[in-house]
Amino acid sequence: MEIRHKSMKAFGETLADSKEQLKIINKSNGIPLFDEKYKLTGEEYLKTDKIEFMQINLGKMCNQVCKHCHVDAGPDRKEIMTKETMQLCLDALASSDIPTVDLTGGAPELNPNFKWFADEIKKLNRHLIVRSNLTILEANGFDNHTKFMADHNAEIISSLPYYKASFTDKQRGEGVFQKSIAAMKKLNSLGYAKEGTGLIFNLVYNPVGAFLPAAQESLERDYKRELQKNFDVYFNNLYTITNMPISRFLDYLIASNNYDSYMEKLVNAFNPAAAKNVMCKFTLSVSWDGYLYDCDFNQMLDLNLNHGAPRHIKDFNEDKLLNRKIITGQHCFGCTAGAGSSCGGATA
């Protein structure tokens, strides 16, 4: 399967439609229901404990078209958060104690109001995370974004699916590895991942195919050793993330005839300890157009908040969002397999 140059949506592919994806993943195929399996945790159903993260998707536009992207992001995607919706997010933040804002996309830096928004978030004294794909920091016109993020003490989290070019470029595109290394060097030169600076730079590993991630700690040791030895680059922590069977990764699973065995693998690896710490318990996800979701995956499947919780950021009400019942589906097995998976890595 070759790297695309545009999103599935641009090609009018069936799986670009979230309803089509849900039809496939919620087909039973003899697989137990996630809600039933979740009861093994001792809890009746999945609900939010508290909101520690407001994860805001600034838009689906991206300079990369990664094979596994759950957003189906790409250069052709026009969905971008407006300044007005950003202001609604800031109003919601100001009325709450949510300590961390996590900006994602697409490439969040491609939103024309990215810097203004990041600046306003810091004025509210919130911890800021930017999920940067690294290559955007090497693109024309974005050279000062790295310094901007350092000046704003933004934590940077970036995908690097392997410490060598082979796997990385297969998943993310030709030349991505070298550009990522160049961006990492720039981040390191500004103090990122250097002791005493407080500038945090974390990497994300996700499998380049239909298999589960390696153990986070041992893989982090391999990454640190190899990246330091071969490229003299440094990072703080490695987060391992399982590929979710939705969007482009679902397309890959079906095309490579791996879908059934991958789902079976996820279900067989269900880990109640991992399920107890899934990120939706601590997250509020906001889409580019201001709608609210339990996580970025539910957002891409158009599984809007329900059960009496507000559905749009303009109706933000923290009390109504706490203890909300989380919208689940068979895709949730992706977060509960093995050591678990979240935007902050393993959960067990």
Next chain:
Amino acid sequence: METYYNPKDLAKFAEMSEGAPELWKKFSSWYGAVFEDGALTAREKSLIALGVAHAVQCPYCIDAYTQDCLEKGADLDQMTEAVHVASAIRGGASLVHGVQMKNVNSKLTM
């Protein structure tokens, strides 16, 4: 077409406990311990297992340990080198027996 090897049979491995449950229990516990992180990492052990799988030409083990190597963080380069190690030992083992051939040859010929 019927074949002796069926990929689905790999999942039935545990059925070998029937008839000798105590032996299976001992095997499973020992097997699990062997592959834990120790003086060698779990990834290194998985790569050795993949090499041995090729040396003993077990299709079940090749299937299982290719997946396991990937899930332990190995890539194609590392797995291919492991297969070369197994092949080198197999090839070398044949070749080194050439010394026996030479010994016999020396004894029998003028």
